[in-house]
Amino acid sequence: MVDTGLIWKRLETVMDPEVPALSVLDLGIVRDVRITHEGHVQVDVTPTYSGCPATELIHTIIQAAIETSGYPQVAINSVLSPAWTTDWITEEGRAKLKDYGIAAPVGMASSGKAVLFGASPIVECPQCDSNHTECVSEFGSTACKSMYRCKDCLEPFEYFKCI
Amino acid sequence: MNSPYYTEENPHYQYVLGLGDDALILGQRWAEWLSKGPNLELDIASSNLSLDLFGQADLWLTYAAELEGQGKDSDDLAFLRDTVDFRNHWLVEQPNGDWGMTTARMVMFSIYQFIRYERLSKSSDVRIAEIASKAIKEVTYHRRFSSEWCMRLGQGTEESNRRLQTGFNELWRFVAELFETPAWERALAEDGLAVASEDLREEWDQAMHEIMDAAGVVRPETTGRVIGSRHNGHHSEHLGHLLCEMQFLQKSYPKSSGAVW
Numbered sequence: 246m247v248d249t250g251l252i253w254k255r256l257e258t259v260m261d262p263e264v265p266a267l268s269v270l271d272l273g274i275v276r277d278v279r280i281t282h283e284g285h286v287q288v289d290v291t292p293t294y295s296g297c298p299a300t301e302l303i304h305t306i307i308q309a310a311i312e313t314s315g316y317p318q319v320a321i322n323s324v325l326s327p328a329w330t331t332d333w334i335t336e337e338g339r340a341k342l343k344d345y346g347i348a349a350p351v352g353m354a355s356s357g358k359a360v361l362f363g364a365s366p367i368v369e370c371p372q373c374d375s376n377h378t379e380c381v382s383e384f385g386s387t388a389c390k391s392m393y394r395c396k397d398c399l400e401p402f403e404y405f406k407c408i
Numbered sequence: 409m410n411s412p413y414y415t416e417e418n419p420h421y422q423y424v425l426g427l428g429d430d431a432l433i434l435g436q437r438w439a440e441w442l443s444k445g446p447n448l449e450l451d452i453a454s455s456n457l458s459l460d461l462f463g464q465a466d467l468w469l470t471y472a473a474e475l476e477g478q479g480k481d482s483d484d485l486a487f488l489r490d491t492v493d494f495r496n497h498w499l500v501e502q503p504n505g506d507w508g509m510t511t512a513r514m515v516m517f518s519i520y521q522f523i524r525y526e527r528l529s530k531s532s533d534v535r536i537a538e539i540a541s542k543a544i545k546e547v548t549y550h551r552r553f554s555s556e557w558c559m560r561l562g563q564g565t566e567e568s569n570r571r572l573q574t575g576f577n578e579l580w581r582f583v584a585e586l587f588e589t590p591a592w593e594r595a596l597a598e599d600g601l602a603v604a605s606e607d608l609r610e611e612w613d614q615a616m617h618e619i620m621d622a623a624g625v626v627r628p629e630t631t632g633r634v635i636g637s638r639h640n641g642h643h644s645e646h647l648g649h650l651l652c653e654m655q656f657l658q659k660s661y662p663k664s665s666g667a668v669w
Contacts, residue, residue: 292542294459294463295460295467295542295546296460296464296466296546297463298459325541325542326466326534326541326542327540328541330545382449383556384453385452385455387455388459388460392449406549408548408549
């Protein structure tokens with residue numbers, strides 16, 4: 246087994262193109278890295294949303310990062326199962342999101358039997374930490390976010406929605 | 409009565425194709441709201457709903473193309489088939505109408521899709537189970553979005569309630585088709601691979617009953633029958649118009665002419 250440590254280290258610097266505060270590791274979408282004895286690298290990556298327009302770009306930049314680390318033979322393998330949820334975002338990733346001005350997903354992802362008329366979760370303002378916020382729209386600038394507003398500091402902010 | 413387009417060949421392919429076509433056509437309907445939403449937030453919501461559905465369609469149609477075994481890909485299936493070869497339900501191809509009708513349709517279909525995906529996530533076909541488990545996370549959100557709008561319109565003003573009710577009244581005649589179950593689908597279900605559409609009905613009825621009650625709209629009295637079956641290649645006139653727009657570019661500049669997407 247060839248040591249993959251160097252590649253994992255390199256992946257820490259590959260940022261999500263839509264939320265550049267997070268690396269692909271913070272996001273929890275890299276499932277496995279393997280190096281064959283011939284030096285071929287295989288990376289298992291899982292998509293966030295089925296229709297996420299950044300999926301292909303993410304594959305490309307992961308591949309490029311590994312190629313420039315001395316492994317010219319890279320294969321990206323897309324895996325669906327187990328399906329990605331926001332629970333895969335690391336603690337460090339959540340802290341980085343907040344610093345970036347995006348509220349991190351609240352609570353654990355729904356088990357699928359979520360209430361039919363589900364109320365919006367209580368989301369903390371990333372600017373002033375107030376709980377006094379409201380959902381402005383269920384959808385935001387990307388599929389993974391919704392839009393909120395803080396009723397105390399009056400700042401609008403994005404919320405990385407919990408799925 | 410079966411049409412010349414009816415086929416019992418390769419039911420596994422037919423079934424997966426139907427799942428993909430539902431997501432594709434509904435996704436295209438949501439794309440039509442882009443730049444026409446009631447406000448900016450809903451414009452963004454519409455395109456996000458559309459993206460989720462196109463992503464699901466891509467996963468299903470990629471698998472369908474493999475099952476068909478003719479060397480096609482998901483783009484070939486989406487853009488180079490004609491109306492008679494589409495297997496989506498009539499409900500999803502109906503025009504958007506106003507926001508009331510769009511909401512009525514989305515609530516009806518996302519609840520249907522949610523129940524279907526939930527059961528398919530336990531399919532004996534690992535690929536079907538994987539895609540359904542992935543897609544249900546998005547559909548859970550769609551269901552919440554549409555049921556919330558159902559409440560808002562139903563409990564809003566007299567006018568918003570009337571428009572939502574009109575939407576349900578117009579679309580209810582397509583309910584029967586959601587549960588039509590050909591013999592081959594029943595057989596696939598008995599093998600644990602698919603779910604028989606008629607088995608979804610009880611849970612769907614129950615959920616629709618709750619939500620329509622809470623929103624203050626009444627269930628239309630249409631008893632409903634299958635007007636024309638998707639399995640026979642029958643569709644309403646609207647699908648042809650939708651495909652004309654959706655497939656125009658790919659038909660005018662086909663891959664065979666050297667166009668690259």
